[in-house]
Amino acid sequence: MASDATPAPPPGRLRIRHLLGLEGVCREDIEKILTTAESFKEVLDRPIKKVPPLRGQTIVNLFYEPSTRTRISFELAEKRLSADVVNFTTAASSVQKGESLRDTVKNILAMKTDVIVIRHPSPGAPHFLTRATDAIILNAGDGAHEHPTQGLLDMYTLWERWRTLEGKRVLILGDVLHSRVARSNIWGLLTMGAQVAVCGPATLVPACLADLGIEVFTDVDAALDTGFDAVNVLRIQRERQSSDFLPSLREYARLFGIDAARASRLRPGALVMHPGPMNRGVEITSEVADGDASVILDQVTNGLAVRMAVLYLLCGGQVPAAAAREGE
């Protein structure tokens, strides 16, 4: 992972070679991704939404976990950059036949692919690929570790409104323990100078989080009293209840759910976010999810622009000359 100590990359490139997580990604890289995403968002508003920079590149979407939303978002982003796309999902894969991750990836690389977008239930699986291959690796979610493009699209959604994240107060609410979205948000927001707080039931908030320099609450009303510019509401997975992290979803909704009354206690103009899919009536009420403060659908649109930006910047140095000329 890049640090500020590494030499500046050529213009249009990032210091990082892979996007494994937002931990350790420098502010300059994040700003470059956000501003590039803005120009791609403009492309999405054109009648013809396709640009050529990744023509000739082959990208594999390697999804070991079902995630229709994230996969479609990546696939669209890749196609709009004119890449050739192959989807590899568990249902169609040899994983169920017991093939190792290394062998699967070796096979895929033998087909001459340039980029691997991986979603995997094991934290660190994308890091493993960087040891096992020469391809550019993009983490699309690894267990409870990170989901960096989600973190970037969340940040972009805020940055689009405010043009800065410096000093803004963001509350991440819900199951932080199991959330890769929370981790990517925490790293990215801290790097961009925001103040981050988390709140959730003590069983779902990892104890050492305060060591990262963020506030930790287990009382959402006490948290709201401190004033926030945005709240990022995490999805509560129903299986957490049966594994004794929570007595009931009903009790969770009462204690931690965001309803209109709680949303009204955010700072004026504050934004409500949710990575989806939502459990309406559990972590968020429909009134809030569909209300004026909600930017939940903006997040989906922005996800496409942010993923295009990340792919473009990571593959930037490899744009074939012909395609680059067409793009001028």
Next chain:
Amino acid sequence: MTYRSTFRAVGVIVGGRVIDPASGFDGVADVILDGKGRVERIERAGRDRRYERVPGAVLDAGGMIVAPGFVDLHCHLREPGREDEETVASGSAAGVRGGFTTLCCMPNTEPAIADQETVRFVLDRASSAPGRVYPVGAITRDREGKSLAEIAEMVAAGAVAFSDDGAPVASAGLLRRAMQYAHMFGVPIVEHCETPELSGNGVMHEGLVSTKLGLRGIPAISEEICVARDIALSRETGTHLHVAHVSTAGSVAIIRAAKAAGVNVTAEVTPHHLMLTDDWVARDFDPLYKVNPPLRTADDVTALRAGLADGTIDCIATDHAPHAEQEKDGEFDLAPFGTVGLETALGVCVKALRETGLMEWLLLIDCLSRRPAQVFHLPAGAIAPGAPADIAIIDPDARWTVTPDQLTSKSKNSAFYGWELTGLVKSTIVDGRLVHESNGARGRALPS
């Protein structure tokens, strides 16, 4: 001991710095063996020039440390069941390369070492291994934690201690009966202290690093509750409890208090727990750092080192846990726990305990030889007239880098690749015979 008789006999070890923790001796001396596998006498260097009268060869140990062969109370040799990973013979070969002349192998094999036939099978394999190997028998039948294994028969067959290692005996009631029963034979009960419902399916230490990595955590309290429970049972039954691979500062404190209160408890710590923290997992999620108990924090490492130095923890044990390469080459959370350790133990302990100024050679060698031998009542750990001639000859200044090629264990899952270690076992003698000699060792045979 048929196989060992094929190794070259050693008659006298001359000019080395002999360190014998049992007598406290530390000085340059010659060690004369009796030709029947025992030490005959130790005398001032060069005093006795009548080498020609000594049967066999002369080993020149000038500049070397001559120590009692090391004793490992805790290793996994995988035979029977996973001979592709390690066998009694290959594990023993790795052991003697690391200076270990005695190994005690844990019973979590397939099938488990849980009856007298399997104990005999392991001892039979041991008879053709370069070093001594003693089996540890399972406490419960098939290691299932449901009913007692035939402990008396296993004692009679040669098992030296009892453990369900890999897991604790989860039922306090069953462990209590196991302790009452084992008490009749004076054999130690070795517990892998962990509380299953607190460890869950954790894969690393629960703390800041696991929070960052999103890996499921194994909290320190999981070990400490089990240590406290087992100590309470040891206090009540009077049975010798040996706590395997202590990993937390809290466990050290509990054991220290129990010893002060006179409880019959001993404990061991591994070289990797003395050296590594959970931060290593963050360097790329490499399954080579996945061990059980997990690598803990810097505070825990400090407490473990102090506990060993002050005697709260009795000895060093490797928990040598070989795994096939493909099993350690993939996703962290799917990989098995364990690191090999027999061949790196000395160098890692030198780094953790000597180079930190915590221990002199005498104490370090004590922790690797005499003290573990005492814990399991094994005839080892001393260089003294009449004692078995099991000796490790160490080049204290030799530096070497750990690479897969350097390791002879059948498995290569070392947590120490790329480390430069100081302290290399040059030669190892078992039963008065040279069973290991590293390249460039100074040993030479005199014409007979």
